Amino acid sequence: MWTFIHKWGSPKWFYSMSGKLQPWFWTVSLLLIAVGTLWGLAFAPADYQQGNSFRIIYVHVPAAFLAQSIFVSMAAAALVFMVWKIKIADMAATVMAPLGAVMTFVALFSGAVWGVPTWGTWWMWDARLTSMLILLFLFLGVIALRSAFTSRDSGSRAASVLAMVGVINIPIIKYSVDWWFTLHQPATFRVTSSPSMPTEMWLPLLIMVLGFYCFFIALTLMRTRSEILRREANKRWVMDLMKEAH
Amino acid sequence: MTPKRRQKLLIILGGLVLAGLAIGLTLYALRANINLFFSPVQIAQGDAPIERSIRAGGLVKEGSVFRDPQSLDVEFRITDYVDELGVSYNGILPDLFREGQGVVVVGKLQADGRFVADKVLARHDENYMPPEVAQALEDAGYSPADYQEKAAEVGKRLNKQASE
Numbered sequence: 001m002w003t004f005i006h007k008w009g010s011p012k013w014f015y016s017m018s019g020k021l022q023p024w025f026w027t028v029s030l031l032l033i034a035v036g037t038l039w040g041l042a043f044a045p046a047d048y049q050q051g052n053s054f055r056i057i058y059v060h061v062p063a064a065f066l067a068q069s070i071f072v073s074m075a076a077a078a079l080v081f082m083v084w085k086i087k088i089a090d091m092a093a094t095v096m097a098p099l100g101a102v103m104t105f106v107a108l109f110s111g112a113v114w115g116v117p118t119w120g121t122w123w124m125w126d127a128r129l130t131s132m133l134i135l136l137f138l139f140l141g142v143i144a145l146r147s148a149f150t151s152r153d154s155g156s157r158a159a160s161v162l163a164m165v166g167v168i169n170i171p172i173i174k175y176s177v178d179w180w181f182t183l184h185q186p187a188t189f190r191v192t193s194s195p196s197m198p199t200e201m202w203l204p205l206l207i208m209v210l211g212f213y214c215f216f217i218a219l220t221l222m223r224t225r226s227e228i229l230r231r232e233a234n235k236r237w238v239m240d241l242m243k244e245a246h
Numbered sequence: 247m248t249p250k251r252r253q254k255l256l257i258i259l260g261g262l263v264l265a266g267l268a269i270g271l272t273l274y275a276l277r278a279n280i281n282l283f284f285s286p287v288q289i290a291q292g293d294a295p296i297e298r299s300i301r302a303g304g305l306v307k308e309g310s311v312f313r314d315p316q317s318l319d320v321e322f323r324i325t326d327y328v329d330e331l332g333v334s335y336n337g338i339l340p341d342l343f344r345e346g347q348g349v350v351v352v353g354k355l356q357a358d359g360r361f362v363a364d365k366v367l368a369r370h371d372e373n374y375m376p377p378e379v380a381q382a383l384e385d386a387g388y389s390p391a392d393y394q395e396k397a398a399e400v401g402k403r404l405n406k407q408a409s410e
Contacts, residue, residue, distance in 0.1 A: 045376030120340035
């Protein structure tokens, strides 16, 4: 078990294995997102109160899920880097941050677009919306902090600390709708109970969520590979690889 | 795991627990400000300031909506099933506004206890369903029981807090 994990910590092993895994994740994610989009936008029933504007859920919820999951993964990678000094974890954390920022923005933007027809406003300083905005700033802060130092190692450490501390915001986002009075309604999906919508509505949503997660994995593998090549450019195995390619 | 790494892990986890505790206590102390709106119970108890822009939230009471046929004036009562608050508003209501629906009203509480709103926002719950299902539920005499139960629970908790 430990040797298996240690193998993944080696940039060379990671590079060759992720190259094999990558196409599968891309195929599955594009397939799921295509099916989910078509099903959600064209075939799922409209909501009895909101009508068709309800369909924004098929982008809004997966983006919000992914934004939070990316932050947690980034913080976990930061912890592994800080404690075990595994470089590949730092590379993964580096490439996750921009996608996380984009997903947070997508969740905020789609929420604002959804808010206008349903709530009557696109923004309200309620606990859920504000904590999600803080998540966006945390992502941007991690990205900025990483590049604010001349030495890459100092940048990595500073960004790792911010990512680990920032993870405290995640339970705040999740439980904000239960702890305080908010304009945002409580979660539709819960671990403890069945979803509060019929199957023909949540099945396409589930497909979209899975598709978004596969997309995240595929993109992280792809970008970590290029990060490996950039950082290990003067290592023997990378040079050999380049010679082969020519 | 080497002792040095274990120590590092413990320092990081300890730091996180402390930071979490600090933020948790801060949020707990600020909870009254984080709540987006006052519920009618809190307003009835005099927790809300008068003639300052505040937000109040609750469900639109069934049968309480009165529209002036000549203008955009509308009056309704919002309730948390413990206390009620009379609201007057002049303007266009959101599409989701209806009796039994959750709303947040932005405006000023008057000295006589009425609430003059300059904005009405609709809340919606986490339950989505196709129109046919909603119709079937209505035909079967269903009411939004979950939501009512939750609101009543909040009211009870607030009452308990106030009496302490």
